[in-house]
Amino acid sequence: MKTLRRLLVLLVLAGLALAGLFYQRPLWVMRRGVSVSLFLHRVQSNYVMLPEGRVHYYEAESRIPGGGIPLVLVHGLGDRDESWAPMLERLKRAGFHVYAPDLLGYGRSPKPADSDYSIATEEQFVADFIHAIGLQRPDVGGWSMGGWIVLRLALDHPEVVNRVVIYDSAGLNFQLGGGEQIFHPTDEAQVQHLLDLMEPNAKPLPQFLLRAALRENQQQQWVIDRSMSSMETGKDLLDTRLGDLTEPLLIVWGGSDELIPLPVGERMHALDPISELDILTGCGHLTPKTCPDRAAAVTVDFLKENPAPVGGTYTLNKLH
Numbered sequence: 001m002k003t004l005r006r007l008l009v010l011l012v013l014a015g016l017a018l019a020g021l022f023y024q025r026p027l028w029v030m031r032r033g034v035s036v037s038l039f040l041h042r043v044q045s046n047y048v049m050l051p052e053g054r055v056h057y058y059e060a061e062s063r064i065p066g067g068g069i070p071l072v073l074v075h076g077l078g079d080r081d082e083s084w085a086p087m088l089e090r091l092k093r094a095g096f097h098v099y100a101p102d103l104l105g106y107g108r109s110p111k112p113a114d115s116d117y118s119i120a121t122e123e124q125f126v127a128d129f130i131h132a133i134g135l136q137r138p139d140v141g142g143w144s145m146g147g148w149i150v151l152r153l154a155l156d157h158p159e160v161v162n163r164v165v166i167y168d169s170a171g172l173n174f175q176l177g178g179g180e181q182i183f184h185p186t187d188e189a190q191v192q193h194l195l196d197l198m199e200p201n202a203k204p205l206p207q208f209l210l211r212a213a214l215r216e217n218q219q220q221q222w223v224i225d226r227s228m229s230s231m232e233t234g235k236d237l238l239d240t241r242l243g244d245l246t247e248p249l250l251i252v253w254g255g256s257d258e259l260i261p262l263p264v265g266e267r268m269h270a271l272d273p274i275s276e277l278d279i280l281t282g283c284g285h286l287t288p289k290t291c292p293d294r295a296a297a298v299t300v301d302f303l304k305e306n307p308a309p310v311g312g313t314y315t316l317n318k319l320h
Helices: 002-024 026-040 081-093 119-133 145-156 188-198 207-219 221-232 262-271 292-304
Strands: 043-050 053-060 069-074 096-101 139-143 164-167 249-254 276-280 313-316
Touching: 026 043, 026 081, 026 207, 043 081, 043 119, 053 081, 053 119, 069 081, 069 119, 069 145, 069 292, 081 096, 081 292, 096 119, 119 145, 119 221, 139 145, 145 164, 164 292, 188 207, 207 221, 249 262, 249 292, 262 276, 276 292, 292 313
Parallel strands: 069 096, 069 139, 139 164, 164 249, 249 276, 276 313
Antiparallel strands: 043 053, 053 096
């Protein structure tokens, strides 16, 4: 009986310690949970040497002969490769060999003090990554700023990529929801406002999570500010270039996105009329993370269909 009581006490103490750790470092604990989940789904955490330094990436290899269809996924501003976790697991099951790197300045990748972190710089970084991994014309996908990066890569180097998928992408001249300062929050209320724009239907976060998000954002604020300063010059905008894209393009958009609203996606589709636009109702800016079933399903259908789909706008309601 004494042994059982001691075991119960130890379990309670361990639970309290874990709760305290989560309260103090919630984002770190949540990422460890994502890492464990990816490990259990046999998604590898790897590094590769690039001209910019040692770069971290996740690799999800399908168990079909040949390893699956190669696909490189590029995250957005202020984000990191773990955010692709829900998509990695689903795309792997669908027969893809997926690579998701941390962009220059983010996650576990290098953060050179002299970089401008522009779209052009990140485009070269992704090209270097594809070359270093040894991929031959993989499909590429990009989310938010990552969509802008892969679109420019496909326009500048069509020989490098096959098909392109973008999710709630930047890249055109438009009025950003919340204004340009939305990515420079100075208190918890402004962090919550940014989250509300990205996911209008989500519940507000508790204060300790908002504080943690603010602290982390402040640590990488200089990278975000440099990237935003470069984007605001307009030199990398694709308004006059998108119609020149020769690779098949799928545009996936959350119908409730208030950060980069749906009309931006519709304008992209108009500029490239042979592209396909898939609108996911009820989803916001974080479509690959909060609506991964539908986002992965349309991605798989588009990338596997032969020949590639041409044109069309489709609205996909919530899966039941």
